[in-house]
Amino acid sequence: EVVLTQSPGTLSLSPGERATLSCKASQSLSSTHLAWYQQRPGQAPRLLIYEGSSRATGIPDRFSGGGSGTDFTLTISRLEPEDFAVYYCHQYRNSPTFGLGTKVEFK
Protein backbone atom coordinates (compact mmCIF):
# COMPACT_ATOMS: atom_id res chain seq x y z
CA GLU A 1 0.00 0.00 0.00
CA VAL A 2 1.26 3.46 -0.87
CA VAL A 3 1.14 5.69 2.22
CA LEU A 4 0.70 9.40 1.60
CA THR A 5 2.00 11.76 4.29
CA GLN A 6 0.72 15.32 4.13
CA SER A 7 2.34 18.27 5.85
CA PRO A 8 1.81 20.45 7.63
CA GLY A 9 -1.27 19.22 9.39
CA THR A 10 -2.55 22.77 9.72
CA LEU A 11 -1.51 25.89 7.86
CA SER A 12 -2.53 29.23 9.41
CA LEU A 13 -2.54 31.98 6.83
CA SER A 14 -4.32 35.19 5.85
CA PRO A 15 -6.26 35.92 2.66
CA GLY A 16 -3.91 36.96 -0.12
CA GLU A 17 -1.02 34.84 1.19
CA ARG A 18 0.55 31.91 -0.62
CA ALA A 19 -0.09 28.36 0.61
CA THR A 20 2.24 25.46 -0.12
CA LEU A 21 1.03 22.00 0.84
CA SER A 22 3.19 18.89 0.74
CA CYS A 23 2.33 15.27 0.01
CA LYS A 24 5.05 12.62 0.33
CA ALA A 25 4.51 9.10 -0.97
CA SER A 26 6.06 6.01 0.57
CA GLN A 27 6.82 4.69 -2.93
CA SER A 28 7.66 6.44 -6.15
CA LEU A 29 4.63 7.47 -8.18
CA SER A 30 4.12 8.75 -11.65
CA SER A 31 2.58 12.19 -11.50
CA THR A 32 -0.32 10.75 -13.48
CA HIS A 33 -1.21 8.78 -10.35
CA LEU A 34 -1.62 11.82 -8.08
CA ALA A 35 -4.70 13.98 -7.47
CA TRP A 36 -5.71 16.68 -5.00
CA TYR A 37 -9.14 17.33 -3.47
CA GLN A 38 -10.59 20.20 -1.48
CA GLN A 39 -13.15 19.61 1.25
CA ARG A 40 -15.04 22.49 2.81
CA PRO A 41 -16.89 21.96 6.12
CA GLY A 42 -20.01 19.88 5.65
CA GLN A 43 -19.27 19.23 1.98
CA ALA A 44 -17.98 16.34 -0.05
CA PRO A 45 -14.45 16.37 -1.46
CA ARG A 46 -14.08 18.23 -4.75
CA LEU A 47 -11.48 17.38 -7.39
CA LEU A 48 -8.95 20.20 -7.82
CA ILE A 49 -5.93 18.70 -9.56
CA TYR A 50 -5.51 15.44 -11.47
CA GLU A 51 -2.47 13.79 -13.06
CA GLY A 52 -0.29 15.78 -10.71
CA SER A 53 -0.69 19.19 -12.34
CA SER A 54 -3.87 19.44 -14.42
CA ARG A 55 -6.66 21.60 -13.02
CA ALA A 56 -10.14 20.14 -13.00
CA THR A 57 -12.96 21.93 -14.77
CA GLY A 58 -13.82 25.23 -13.13
CA ILE A 59 -10.82 25.33 -10.81
CA PRO A 60 -9.18 28.79 -10.77
CA ASP A 61 -5.59 29.15 -11.90
CA ARG A 62 -4.41 30.21 -8.44
CA PHE A 63 -4.35 26.45 -7.74
CA SER A 64 -1.37 24.55 -9.12
CA GLY A 65 0.05 21.10 -8.57
CA GLY A 66 3.55 19.81 -9.10
CA GLY A 67 6.15 17.30 -8.13
CA SER A 68 7.36 13.86 -9.07
CA GLY A 69 8.61 10.62 -7.60
CA THR A 70 7.73 10.74 -3.92
CA ASP A 71 7.31 14.50 -3.41
CA PHE A 72 4.27 16.43 -4.59
CA THR A 73 2.95 19.89 -3.81
CA LEU A 74 -0.26 21.85 -4.08
CA THR A 75 0.20 25.61 -4.23
CA ILE A 76 -2.49 28.23 -3.81
CA SER A 77 -0.90 31.44 -5.05
CA ARG A 78 -3.18 33.94 -3.30
CA LEU A 79 -5.67 32.65 -0.77
CA GLU A 80 -9.28 33.68 -1.21
CA PRO A 81 -11.78 33.36 1.69
CA GLU A 82 -13.40 30.32 0.05
CA ASP A 83 -10.04 28.49 -0.05
CA PHE A 84 -9.92 27.94 3.70
CA ALA A 85 -10.66 24.22 3.79
CA VAL A 86 -9.01 20.82 4.10
CA TYR A 87 -6.94 19.50 1.21
CA TYR A 88 -6.24 15.83 0.50
CA CYS A 89 -3.83 14.16 -1.85
CA HIS A 90 -4.84 10.87 -3.43
CA GLN A 91 -2.99 8.25 -5.41
CA TYR A 92 -4.09 5.46 -7.58
CA ARG A 93 -1.22 3.22 -8.54
CA ASN A 94 -2.31 -0.17 -7.39
CA SER A 95 -4.89 0.48 -4.68
CA PRO A 96 -6.29 3.91 -3.92
CA THR A 97 -5.10 5.72 -0.82
CA PHE A 98 -5.46 9.23 0.56
CA GLY A 99 -3.36 11.45 2.76
CA LEU A 100 -4.76 12.59 6.11
CA GLY A 101 -5.17 16.12 4.87
CA THR A 102 -3.86 19.63 5.47
CA LYS A 103 -6.24 22.14 6.99
CA VAL A 104 -5.78 25.69 5.73
CA GLU A 105 -7.20 27.98 8.41
CA PHE A 106 -7.51 31.69 8.99
CA LYS A 107 -4.57 33.14 10.90
Added chain:
Amino acid sequence: DVQLSESGGGLAQPGGSLRLSCVASGFTFSSYAISWVRQTPEKGLEWISAISGGGTSTFYADSVKGRFTISRDNSRNTLYLQMSSLRVDDTALYYCAKWRDYYGSGSYLTNWGQGTQVTVSS
Protein backbone atom coordinates in the same frame (compact mmCIF):
# COMPACT_ATOMS: atom_id res chain seq x y z
CA ASP B 1 -24.39 18.25 -14.10
CA VAL B 2 -23.13 15.06 -12.53
CA GLN B 3 -25.03 14.24 -9.37
CA LEU B 4 -24.60 11.38 -6.93
CA SER B 5 -26.98 10.91 -4.01
CA GLU B 6 -26.43 8.34 -1.28
CA SER B 7 -29.04 6.91 1.08
CA GLY B 8 -29.57 3.98 3.39
CA GLY B 9 -27.30 4.93 6.25
CA GLY B 10 -28.36 4.75 9.86
CA LEU B 11 -27.77 2.95 13.11
CA ALA B 12 -26.89 -0.73 13.08
CA GLN B 13 -25.82 -3.17 15.76
CA PRO B 14 -22.47 -4.94 15.67
CA GLY B 15 -22.87 -8.03 13.52
CA GLY B 16 -25.82 -6.47 11.71
CA SER B 17 -26.40 -5.44 8.12
CA LEU B 18 -27.23 -2.33 6.10
CA ARG B 19 -27.62 -1.63 2.40
CA LEU B 20 -26.49 1.69 0.99
CA SER B 21 -27.70 3.08 -2.31
CA CYS B 22 -26.31 5.76 -4.60
CA VAL B 23 -28.47 7.20 -7.36
CA ALA B 24 -26.61 8.87 -10.20
CA SER B 25 -27.66 11.39 -12.85
CA GLY B 26 -26.11 13.70 -15.40
CA PHE B 27 -23.87 11.13 -17.11
CA THR B 28 -24.02 7.75 -18.84
CA PHE B 29 -23.93 5.67 -15.69
CA SER B 30 -22.94 2.38 -17.28
CA SER B 31 -19.82 3.90 -18.83
CA TYR B 32 -18.10 4.69 -15.56
CA ALA B 33 -16.58 2.81 -12.69
CA ILE B 34 -17.88 3.91 -9.28
CA SER B 35 -16.43 3.53 -5.80
CA TRP B 36 -17.46 3.69 -2.19
CA VAL B 37 -15.15 5.77 0.00
CA ARG B 38 -15.68 6.29 3.72
CA GLN B 39 -14.49 9.03 6.03
CA THR B 40 -13.87 9.23 9.73
CA PRO B 41 -12.15 11.93 11.80
CA GLU B 42 -9.61 9.36 13.00
CA LYS B 43 -8.65 7.61 9.75
CA GLY B 44 -9.63 10.22 7.17
CA LEU B 45 -10.67 9.05 3.72
CA GLU B 46 -10.55 5.32 3.06
CA TRP B 47 -11.33 3.71 -0.29
CA ILE B 48 -13.30 0.54 0.34
CA SER B 49 -14.72 -0.75 -2.93
CA ALA B 50 -15.06 -0.21 -6.69
CA ILE B 51 -17.10 -1.67 -9.52
CA SER B 52 -16.56 -1.46 -13.25
CA GLY B 53 -19.07 0.25 -15.51
CA GLY B 54 -20.60 -2.98 -16.68
CA GLY B 55 -20.61 -4.42 -13.19
CA THR B 56 -18.55 -7.46 -14.10
CA SER B 57 -15.47 -6.53 -12.06
CA THR B 58 -15.45 -5.67 -8.39
CA PHE B 59 -12.66 -4.66 -6.03
CA TYR B 60 -12.44 -4.40 -2.26
CA ALA B 61 -10.13 -3.11 0.43
CA ASP B 62 -8.89 -5.80 2.82
CA SER B 63 -10.79 -4.10 5.66
CA VAL B 64 -14.18 -4.98 4.11
CA LYS B 65 -13.42 -7.98 1.90
CA GLY B 66 -15.79 -10.83 2.62
CA ARG B 67 -18.20 -8.60 4.55
CA PHE B 68 -19.28 -5.95 2.02
CA THR B 69 -20.63 -6.47 -1.51
CA ILE B 70 -20.74 -3.78 -4.17
CA SER B 71 -23.20 -4.02 -7.05
CA ARG B 72 -24.97 -1.82 -9.54
CA ASP B 73 -28.19 -1.71 -11.54
CA ASN B 74 -27.42 0.23 -14.70
CA SER B 75 -31.08 0.26 -15.70
CA ARG B 76 -31.82 2.26 -12.54
CA ASN B 77 -28.57 4.30 -12.50
CA THR B 78 -28.03 2.99 -8.99
CA LEU B 79 -25.04 1.70 -7.07
CA TYR B 80 -25.35 -0.44 -3.95
CA LEU B 81 -23.22 -1.48 -1.01
CA GLN B 82 -24.47 -4.45 0.99
CA MET B 83 -22.77 -4.30 4.36
CA SER B 84 -22.81 -7.37 6.61
CA SER B 85 -21.07 -8.43 9.80
CA LEU B 86 -20.80 -4.79 10.70
CA ARG B 87 -18.20 -3.73 13.26
CA VAL B 88 -17.93 -0.62 15.41
CA ASP B 89 -15.01 0.54 13.30
CA ASP B 90 -17.23 0.58 10.20
CA THR B 91 -18.80 3.72 11.66
CA ALA B 92 -18.17 6.44 9.08
CA LEU B 93 -19.63 8.79 6.51
CA TYR B 94 -19.95 6.77 3.30
CA TYR B 95 -19.54 8.46 -0.07
CA CYS B 96 -20.09 7.14 -3.55
CA ALA B 97 -17.69 8.63 -6.07
CA LYS B 98 -17.34 8.38 -9.83
CA TRP B 99 -14.04 7.55 -11.52
CA ARG B 100 -12.74 9.42 -14.56
CA ASP B 101 -13.70 6.40 -16.61
CA TYR B 102 -12.27 3.06 -15.56
CA TYR B 103 -11.05 1.86 -12.18
CA GLY B 104 -7.35 1.36 -12.56
CA SER B 105 -3.89 2.83 -12.50
CA GLY B 106 -3.87 6.47 -13.52
CA SER B 107 -7.55 7.10 -13.00
CA TYR B 108 -8.99 9.39 -10.35
CA LEU B 109 -12.29 10.30 -8.71
CA THR B 110 -14.03 13.14 -10.49
CA ASN B 111 -17.31 13.57 -8.56
CA TRP B 112 -18.56 12.68 -5.10
CA GLY B 113 -21.97 12.47 -3.47
CA GLN B 114 -22.78 14.18 -0.18
CA GLY B 115 -22.49 10.99 1.85
CA THR B 116 -24.65 8.93 4.18
CA GLN B 117 -23.76 8.32 7.82
CA VAL B 118 -23.42 4.78 9.12
CA THR B 119 -23.16 4.26 12.87
CA VAL B 120 -22.47 0.82 14.31
CA SER B 121 -23.17 0.65 17.99
CA SER B 122 -24.91 -1.54 20.54
